[in-house]
Amino acid sequence: DVQLVWLRSDLRIHDNTALAAAAAKGPVIAIFLRTISQWQSHGHGANKIDFWGCGVEAVQSALNGLNIPLLHRDIEHYSEAPQALLAIAHEHSVQQLHFNYQYPLNEQRRDKAVIQAFKEADITAHGYHDAVAFAPGTLLTGKGDYYGVFTPFAKVWHKQVSVEQLALRDTPEPQTPLSIKSDKLPKLPKLDSQSVGHHEWPAGEETAGDHLARFLRFRSRHYHQQRDIPSVRGTSELSPYLALGMISHRQCMQAVMSENGGHLADGDVGLTTWVNELIWREFYQHVAVGFPEVCRYQPFQEHTKQLAWRDDDEGFQAWCEGRTGYPLVDAAMRQMVATGWMHNRLRMVTAMFLSKHLLIDWRRGEEFFMQHLVDGEFCANNGGWQWAASTGTDSAPYFRIFNPTTQSKRFDPDGEFIARWLPELSELPAKARHAPPHDMLTQVNYPTPIVDHKTARLRALEAFKALSR
Numbered sequence: 001d002v003q004l005v006w007l008r009s010d011l012r013i014h015d016n017t018a019l020a021a022a023a024a025k026g027p028v029i030a031i032f033l034r035t036i037s038q039w040q041s042h043g044h045g046a047n048k049i050d051f052w053g054c055g056v057e058a059v060q061s062a063l064n065g066l067n068i069p070l071l072h073r074d075i076e077h078y079s080e081a082p083q084a085l086l087a088i089a090h091e092h093s094v095q096q097l098h099f100n101y102q103y104p105l106n107e108q109r110r111d112k113a114v115i116q117a118f119k120e121a122d123i124t125a126h127g128y129h130d131a132v133a134f135a136p137g138t139l140l141t142g143k144g145d146y147y148g149v150f151t152p153f154a155k156v157w158h159k160q161v162s163v164e165q166l167a168l169r170d171t172p173e174p175q176t177p178l179s180i181k182s183d184k185l186p187k188l189p190k191l192d193s194q195s196v197g198h199h200e201w202p203a204g205e206e207t208a209g210d211h212l213a214r215f216l217r218f219r220s221r222h223y224h225q226q227r228d229i230p231s232v233r234g235t236s237e238l239s240p241y242l243a244l245g246m247i248s249h250r251q252c253m254q255a256v257m258s259e260n261g262g263h264l265a266d267g268d269v270g271l272t273t274w275v276n277e278l279i280w281r282e283f284y285q286h287v288a289v290g291f292p293e294v295c296r297y298q299p300f301q302e303h304t305k306q307l308a309w310r311d312d313d314e315g316f317q318a319w320c321e322g323r324t325g326y327p328l329v330d331a332a333m334r335q336m337v338a339t340g341w342m343h344n345r346l347r348m349v350t351a352m353f354l355s356k357h358l359l360i361d362w363r364r365g366e367e368f369f370m371q372h373l374v375d376g377e378f379c380a381n382n383g384g385w386q387w388a389a390s391t392g393t394d395s396a397p398y399f400r401i402f403n404p405t406t407q408s409k410r411f412d413p414d415g416e417f418i419a420r421w422l423p424e425l426s427e428l429p430a431k432a433r434h435a436p437p438h439d440m441l442t443q444v445n446y447p448t449p450i451v452d453h454k455t456a457r458l459r460a461l462e463a464f465k466a467l468s469r
């Protein structure tokens with residue numbers, strides 16, 4: 001009764017719903033379909049694709065420890081997935097297929113096509129809602145709609161979540177070795193861009209578990225105070241691992257409960273604030289299913305479709321390269337390009353700067369983030385961008401436009417983060433780093449601001465006011 005487990009962004013052997021279900025039924029073989037062209041068409045760059053590859057290596061080695069062979073196939077596009085999987089199913093007389101759902105539209109379509117193809121071949125295919133506590137569509141407003149606002153979503157989430165939903169799935173016991181061997185994993189082909197390397201983000205469950213343990217031990221209790229200070233490592237830095245499922249949200253929630261007397265909503269403020277962030281993650285996955293237009297490059301707020309975004313290649317380039325003349329924005333962009341990761345406060349600041357101060361279409365920024373982020377994940381990235389651009393769920397009201405200099409003084413008071421990423425400003429007195437005065441700029445190679453905050457703010461307000469609702 002051979003069971004086939006199709007791994008995608010759930011690269012772990014612990015607490016994996018599909019793997020646990022398959023192992024309960026019979027001997028298991030696993031498959032990974034590498035789909036580089038399709039991933040690239042979704043905007044993923046070398047950092048994420050490389051991390052994906054390392055994650056597959058790590059999970060293969062963990063699966064080998066359970067005598068579960070991991071097969072590997074390269075396909076170009078999702079449309080080839082049904083054929084590729086059926087070929088394996090026939091070759092190994094597979095009885096059932098198991099996988100954990102992914103929620104962006106193209107992934108949903110691919111999965112539907114696979115289920116249909118397997119149905120036609122008389123092989124049962126099971127999809128599981130593993131990446132979320134609530135299957136999208138099961139947490140709805142009183143009117144039966146998907147939530148378009150986070151706070152009530154989180155409230156109901158807390159009210160309705162059950163012990164079973166957060167219970168860890170069984171880790172399979174080592175099975176009797178099969179005659180099928182794991183495939184040798186191919187090297188990453190040459191991509192257009194180069195990955196920043198693996199030192200910052202070693203892949204695999206073990207590293208993810210270490211990150212979680214360190215976060216809980218040293219940082220979680222101060223999380224609510226330190227999560228907004230980019231010069232401090234105040235957050236978990238688990239996003240790349242959560243995005244590819246090297247750790248699960250249940251493992252995170254269980255860890256919180258064991259530190260917090262069994263509670264998720266009460267108790268330690270640091271821990272409960274962190275739980276809220278994990279619920280944001282789930283919220284945006286529900287949004288992708290409930291409002292599929294967001295997966296089609298459309299704004300969540302329909303009236304913002306008409307917004308007159310500016311064509312400004314020079315401004316866009318300056319933003320990408322960290323040359324806007326706003327030190328906090330520039331430091332953040334350089335952090336992302338150099339490391340593949342950016343602090344959450346800075347994602348908000350830089351996204352708002354592009355979409356408001358430069359009035360450049362948020363989709364260009366969303367794409368640039370995706371190109372660089374090692375944690376690049378459609379639902380969170382799209383949700384974050386649309387929030388910043390005031391086109392999304394829970395949008396920042398369009399008239400609330402972060403002043404990048406004020407943000408800098410507030411969240412990087414000593415200019416520490418700025419000095420780290422803009423060494424040209426590190427010699428300036430700390431207070432001058434937020435907005436270097438003109439006379440100081442002549443001594444250092446740093447640009448003057450490409451827009452004036454007040455003027456740019458008014459321009460954005462006008463553009464939003466011009467929209468008819």
Ligand code: FAD
Pocket residue numbers: 227235236237238239240242243277278280281282284342343344345347348351369373375376377378380381382383384385388
């Ligand atoms: P922690 O603060 O430790 O939070 C724990 C986990 O909760 C994170 O790892 C993440 O999985 C989840 N989370 C936290 N904040 C959010 C949020 N606002 N939305 C959804 N999930 C959240 N996150 C991604 O994982 N991938 C992205 O591509 C991504 N793009 C973003 C783009 C913009 C413009 C913005 C404003 C936010 C984006 N985020 C994205 C959300 C957030 O910035 C990152 O998840 C966070 O910075 C990761 O750091 P951490 O793991 O230390 O987070």
